Every structure is written in structure tokens, then in C-alpha cells.
Amino acid sequence: MFTEKHFPSSVSGEELDNYLENAWYRMGQSIFTCHFLFFEEKLFSPIWTRLPLDGYAFRKRLRKLMGRNEQLFRTCVRPAQLDDEKEALFQVYKNNFNGRLSPTLKICLQDNFDFNIFATYEIAIYHGHKLVAYSFFDLGKHSLASIKGVYDPAYEKFSLGFYTMLREIQYGQELGFKYYYPGYIVPGFPRFDYKTRIGKEEEVQYFNLKQHAWLPLTKFSQQDVPIQFLSQKLMDTGWALTQHDIMCQILYYPAYEANIFGYGDERFLESPLFLNCFSNVFPRPRFIVYFDIWKEKYVFCHCMPIEDLGFYFEYSMQFDTGDARHFLDFIMKKTVIVETENIQEIVGLAVSISKLLKPPSKMRRFLK
Numbered sequence: 253m254f255t256e257k258h259f260p261s262s263v264s265g266e267e268l269d270n271y272l273e274n275a276w277y278r279m280g281q282s283i284f285t286c287h288f289l290f291f292e293e294k295l296f297s298p299i300w301t302r303l304p305l306d307g308y309a310f311r312k313r314l315r316k317l318m319g320r321n322e323q324l325f326r327t328c329v330r331p332a333q334l335d336d337e338k339e340a341l342f343q344v345y346k347n348n349f350n351g352r353l354s355p356t357l358k359i360c361l362q363d364n365f366d367f368n369i370f371a372t373y374e375i376a377i378y379h380g381h382k383l384v385a386y387s388f389f390d391l392g393k394h395s396l397a398s399i400k401g402v403y404d405p406a407y408e409k410f411s412l413g414f415y416t417m418l419r420e421i422q423y424g425q426e427l428g429f430k431y432y433y434p435g436y437i438v439p440g441f442p443r444f445d446y447k448t449r450i451g452k453e454e455e456v457q458y459f460n461l462k463q464h465a466w467l468p469l470t471k472f473s474q475q476d477v478p479i480q481f482l483s484q485k486l487m488d489t490g491w492a493l494t495q496h497d498i499m500c501q502i503l504y505y506p507a508y509e510a511n512i513f514g515y516g517d518e519r520f521l522e523s524p525l526f527l528n529c530f531s532n533v534f535p536r537p538r539f540i541v542y543f544d545i546w547k548e549k550y551v552f553c554h555c556m557p558i559e560d561l562g563f564y565f566e567y568s569m570q571f572d573t574g575d576a577r578h579f580l581d582f583i584m585k586k587t588v589i590v591e592t593e594n595i596q597e598i599v600g601l602a603v604s605i606s607k608l609l610k611p612p613s614k615m616r617r618f619l620k
Contacts, residue, residue, distance in 0.1 A: 255509045257284040262369050265393030272395050272433050275300040275459040278370060280363035287461055287478050288508070288524045291441055295504050295524060297479040298436035300459040302466060303451050305425050305432055311452070314418060321415050325377050325384070329423055332372040334358055337383050341402055348405040351443075360400060361388060372399070375416045375423075379407070387416035396424040397433040414446055421450060439477050462545070478545065479525070485543040486527045489550060492595050496603050499532040500541075507582050521555065521583040529602060533609050537583060541598060547591065552598045554587040 259282050260267075271277075276285040277300070289296050310318065334357060342357040354360035362368050370390045377385040385403035389396050398420055403412040421432050434447040437458075448456055453469040460467050460476055474480045483502070490500045508524040523542040529552075530539055541552050589601055 255284070255286040255288070257282055260369060265371065265391065268370070268390060268392035268397070269395045272302070272392060272397055272431070274464075275461075277433070277435060278390055278397060278399060280359070280361070281365055281367075281369055282363070286509075289438065290504075290506065291438070295479055296438045296441050297477045298438050299472070299477065300436045301434055301447055301469075302457050302459075303421065303432040303434070303455060304457065305421070305429055308421075308425065308451065308455060310418070310422075314450075317411060317415060318418055318422075321377075321410060321412070324410070325379055325412075327419060328374075328376040328378070329419070330374060330376070332361075332368070332374040332388050334361065338386060338402070341383055341386070341404060344404060345402045357402075373423075375419045377403075377412055377416065385412035385416055387413075387420060389420045391429075394430040395433060396420060396429050396431070398435060414449065417447075417450060439474070439480075481545070482523070482525045482543055485550070486525060486541065489541050489595050489598065490527055492599050493527075493529065493602055496599060496606075498529060498599075498602050498606055501528045501531045502526075503528050503537070505583065519585050521585055526583075530606065530609060539589075539602070539605065540583070544591070549591045549593055550595065550598055551591050552589045552601060553585050554589060556584045556586050558582050558584050 256276075257279075258276075263271075263283070271283055274285070276283050285300075287297055289298055339357050342360075346353045356364070358364055361372070371392075372388050372390050375387045375389070376383060384407045385401070387401040388399045390399055398417055401413040401416050403416075417434060424432050432450075434450060435444070437444045437447055448469065450456065456469050457466040458469055458472055458476070459465075461478060462476070486502050490502065493500050503526055505521060505524055505526055507520075508522050521540070521542065523544075525542070526537070527541040528534070528537045528539075529541060536557050537555055539552070540555055541550055543549070544551050590597060592598060
């Protein structure tokens with residue numbers, strides 16, 4: 253599965269280390285992993301990152317930033333505390349943030365519960381007696397995970413959001429931790445690129461989904477981006493089908509996360525992108541092709557949409573785009589026609605099926 257979410261009642265340091273090692277991340281009082289995200293009507297792939305701390309040293313530019321801010325601000329490192337002062341700063345930050353954030357800090361960090369199952373610490377930055385920035389990070393046994401950073405927009409020129417990350421790294425080094433996990437970057441969506449500035453490309457690592465291994469960013473390529481890989485596979489298939497006059501369309505499928513909505517039936521489609529074949533005959537998908545990353549095979553199957561899911565998803569997901577649109581039903585895989593590494597095998601079967609299909613009535617009248 254591409255998306256999983258757990259709701260543990262407690263998390264030990266060793267358990268958190270294991271989650272982080274496998275590219276999971278905390279959200280509220282749950283912990284999850286995902287490899288696809290929707291931003292601004294488009295589908296992206298998050299790439300999970302980490303920084304090994306053994307032997308790491310801050311570069312000159314980072315030392316300069318830290319030295320300047322240490323002269324201007326007072327820093328406290330301590331167990332996390334939620335209070336009115338932090339909530340007030342969170343609201344100021346949220347109102348100036350270009351995107352969506354939780355309504356309150358308590359909802360963001362603890363799902364509005366009065367307890368926290370994680371060992372969370374904070375970096376608090378003060379200008380005199382005024383709180384101007386803070387960040388929260390979780391402690392495992394050998395790992396730290398950066399969770400949330402907040403700063404006063406009036407102090408933006410001091411890079412306090414990035415500075416708190418550097419102080420988290422420094423704290424981890426002082427305590428002998430092995431890894432620092434800043435979260436994900438999103439190729440094609442530069443808002444998260446600042447996380448790669450914490451180290452050199454050969455120092456910062458990314459999680460390679462196919463190899464299930466952490467590799468240095470120097471080895472990163474576009475083929476490591478799941479959405480790029482899937483898109484290319486389906487475009488290749490679509491091109492091959494159109495050579496035989498089989499109309500098809502690439503569609504986004506937000507309901508690939510059906511399992512986290514409580515629908516555990518394994519017959520539901522679990523790919524965020526698929527090819528709707530015979531789209532002139534079946535505007536609602538009946539025959540589809542998707543690529544199974546885990547098996548490294550194309551899957552051609554007969555399916556059935558079974559439930560309107562429009563109300564589950566963000567309004568932005570309902571817009572059509574130039575080359576794809578969102579399909580907001582659950583898709584039930586009724587019959588797998590073939591799993592294959594060969595596109596031409598799918599083409600041959602599709603050609604056979606097309607001979608049995610009739611175009612819709614309006615098209616038949618046009619053809620006459």
C-alpha cells in the first residue's frame with residue numbers, strides 16, 4: 253500500500269526509531285506513511301529525507317546564521333509545552349501562511365487531546381521576553397524527528413524557522429543521536445526544498461521506495477519519484493493503445509487511500525493514477541490499466557465504480573486539468589485480465605475486446 257496510518261496508544265523510543273527508519277512520520281497523535289500527495293490540483297510524490305549525525309559538521313554558511321541569531325535571540329530547549337503564548341503566535345503564523353494549517357496548535361500537535369503519546373521537545377526562541385519562534389521535535393532512542401516550526405512573520409529575515417531546525421540538529425548531536433528526520437521534500441513543489449539545506453547532497457539522504465533503502469541525494473533521479481515513474485508508464489501504454497484507435501485517458505484517483513477510510517477490501521484499486529481504456533465507450537471506467545510498482549508489472553483489469561466520494565475530498569481535487577482529471581468514486585477490481593511486463597500483450601487483449609464493444613449511440617449516429 254502507498255498510504256498507511258496507525259493509531260498507537262503509546263510509542264516507545266525504539267518503536268519511533270523503527271517507524272522513522274521505514275519512512276513513517278507523526279501527524280497529531282497518529283503516525284503514517286505516504287508516497288503521493290495532492291497540492292494545487294496536481295498529484296506529487298513526497299520524498300522522505302534524513303540526516304545522519306555521526307561525523308556531521310555545520311557548513312560555514314550555517315555556522316554564520318547560527319552565530320548571528322545566537323547573538324540576537326535567547327534559545328530554550330525543553331520538554332514541549334502548549335500554552336496561550338504559543339497558541340497566539342501560531343495564529344499569527346497561520347494567518348500569514350500560504351496554505352492550510354490546523355485551526356489550533358493543540359489540534360495540530362495532539363489532535364485536540366490532552367495527552368501526547370510522543371516524547372516531544374521544543375526549541376523556543378525569544379527576543380527579549382517576546383516569543384518569536386518555536387519548533388517541536390520528537391525523540392526516539394537514537395533518532396529525532398522535526399514536527400512543526402512556527403515563527404513571527406515580522407522576523408522572517410532572520411530565517412527562524414530554519415534556525416530552529418539547526419538547533420534541533422545541534423541538540424541531537426549533543427545527546428549522541430544517530431539520525432535527524434526533517435520530513436519530506438516534494439519534487440516539483442519547491443516549498444519544502446529548504447530541508448535539503450541542512451547538509452550537503454552527499455550528507456542528506458532520501459528514502460528510495462523501490463529499494464526500500466536510504467541513499468544520499470547525490471544518487472537521486474526522477475525515476476525515484478513514484479508519480480513520475482507511474483505517469484511515464486501509463487503514457488507509454490496510452491500511446492501504444494492509441495496506435496490501434498483505442499481511446500484512453502489518464503485519470504487521478506484520490507480514493508487509492510480507501511484503506512485509511514476504513515475500507516479494507518483488497519479488491520479496491522490502490523493506485524493513485526490509472527488509464528481509462530475505451531473512454532469513448534465508457535466515460536466511467538470499466539476497463540483500466542495501472543502499473544504495480546511492487547510487482548513491476550502492468551495490470552489490465554475489468555472494474556466497476558461503486559460509490560460517489562466527492563464529499564470526502566478537497567474541493568481542489570474536483571477540478572479537471574489539461575491532461576488528467578480526478579475520478580471520485582471507489583473503483584472495484586472485478587477481474588484482472590492480465591498482469592504483464594509487456595505493453596504489447598495489453599494492446600493485443602485490448603484490440604480483441606474493442607471488437608466486441610459498440611460505440612455509444614450518439615457516436616453510432618455520427619458514423620452513419
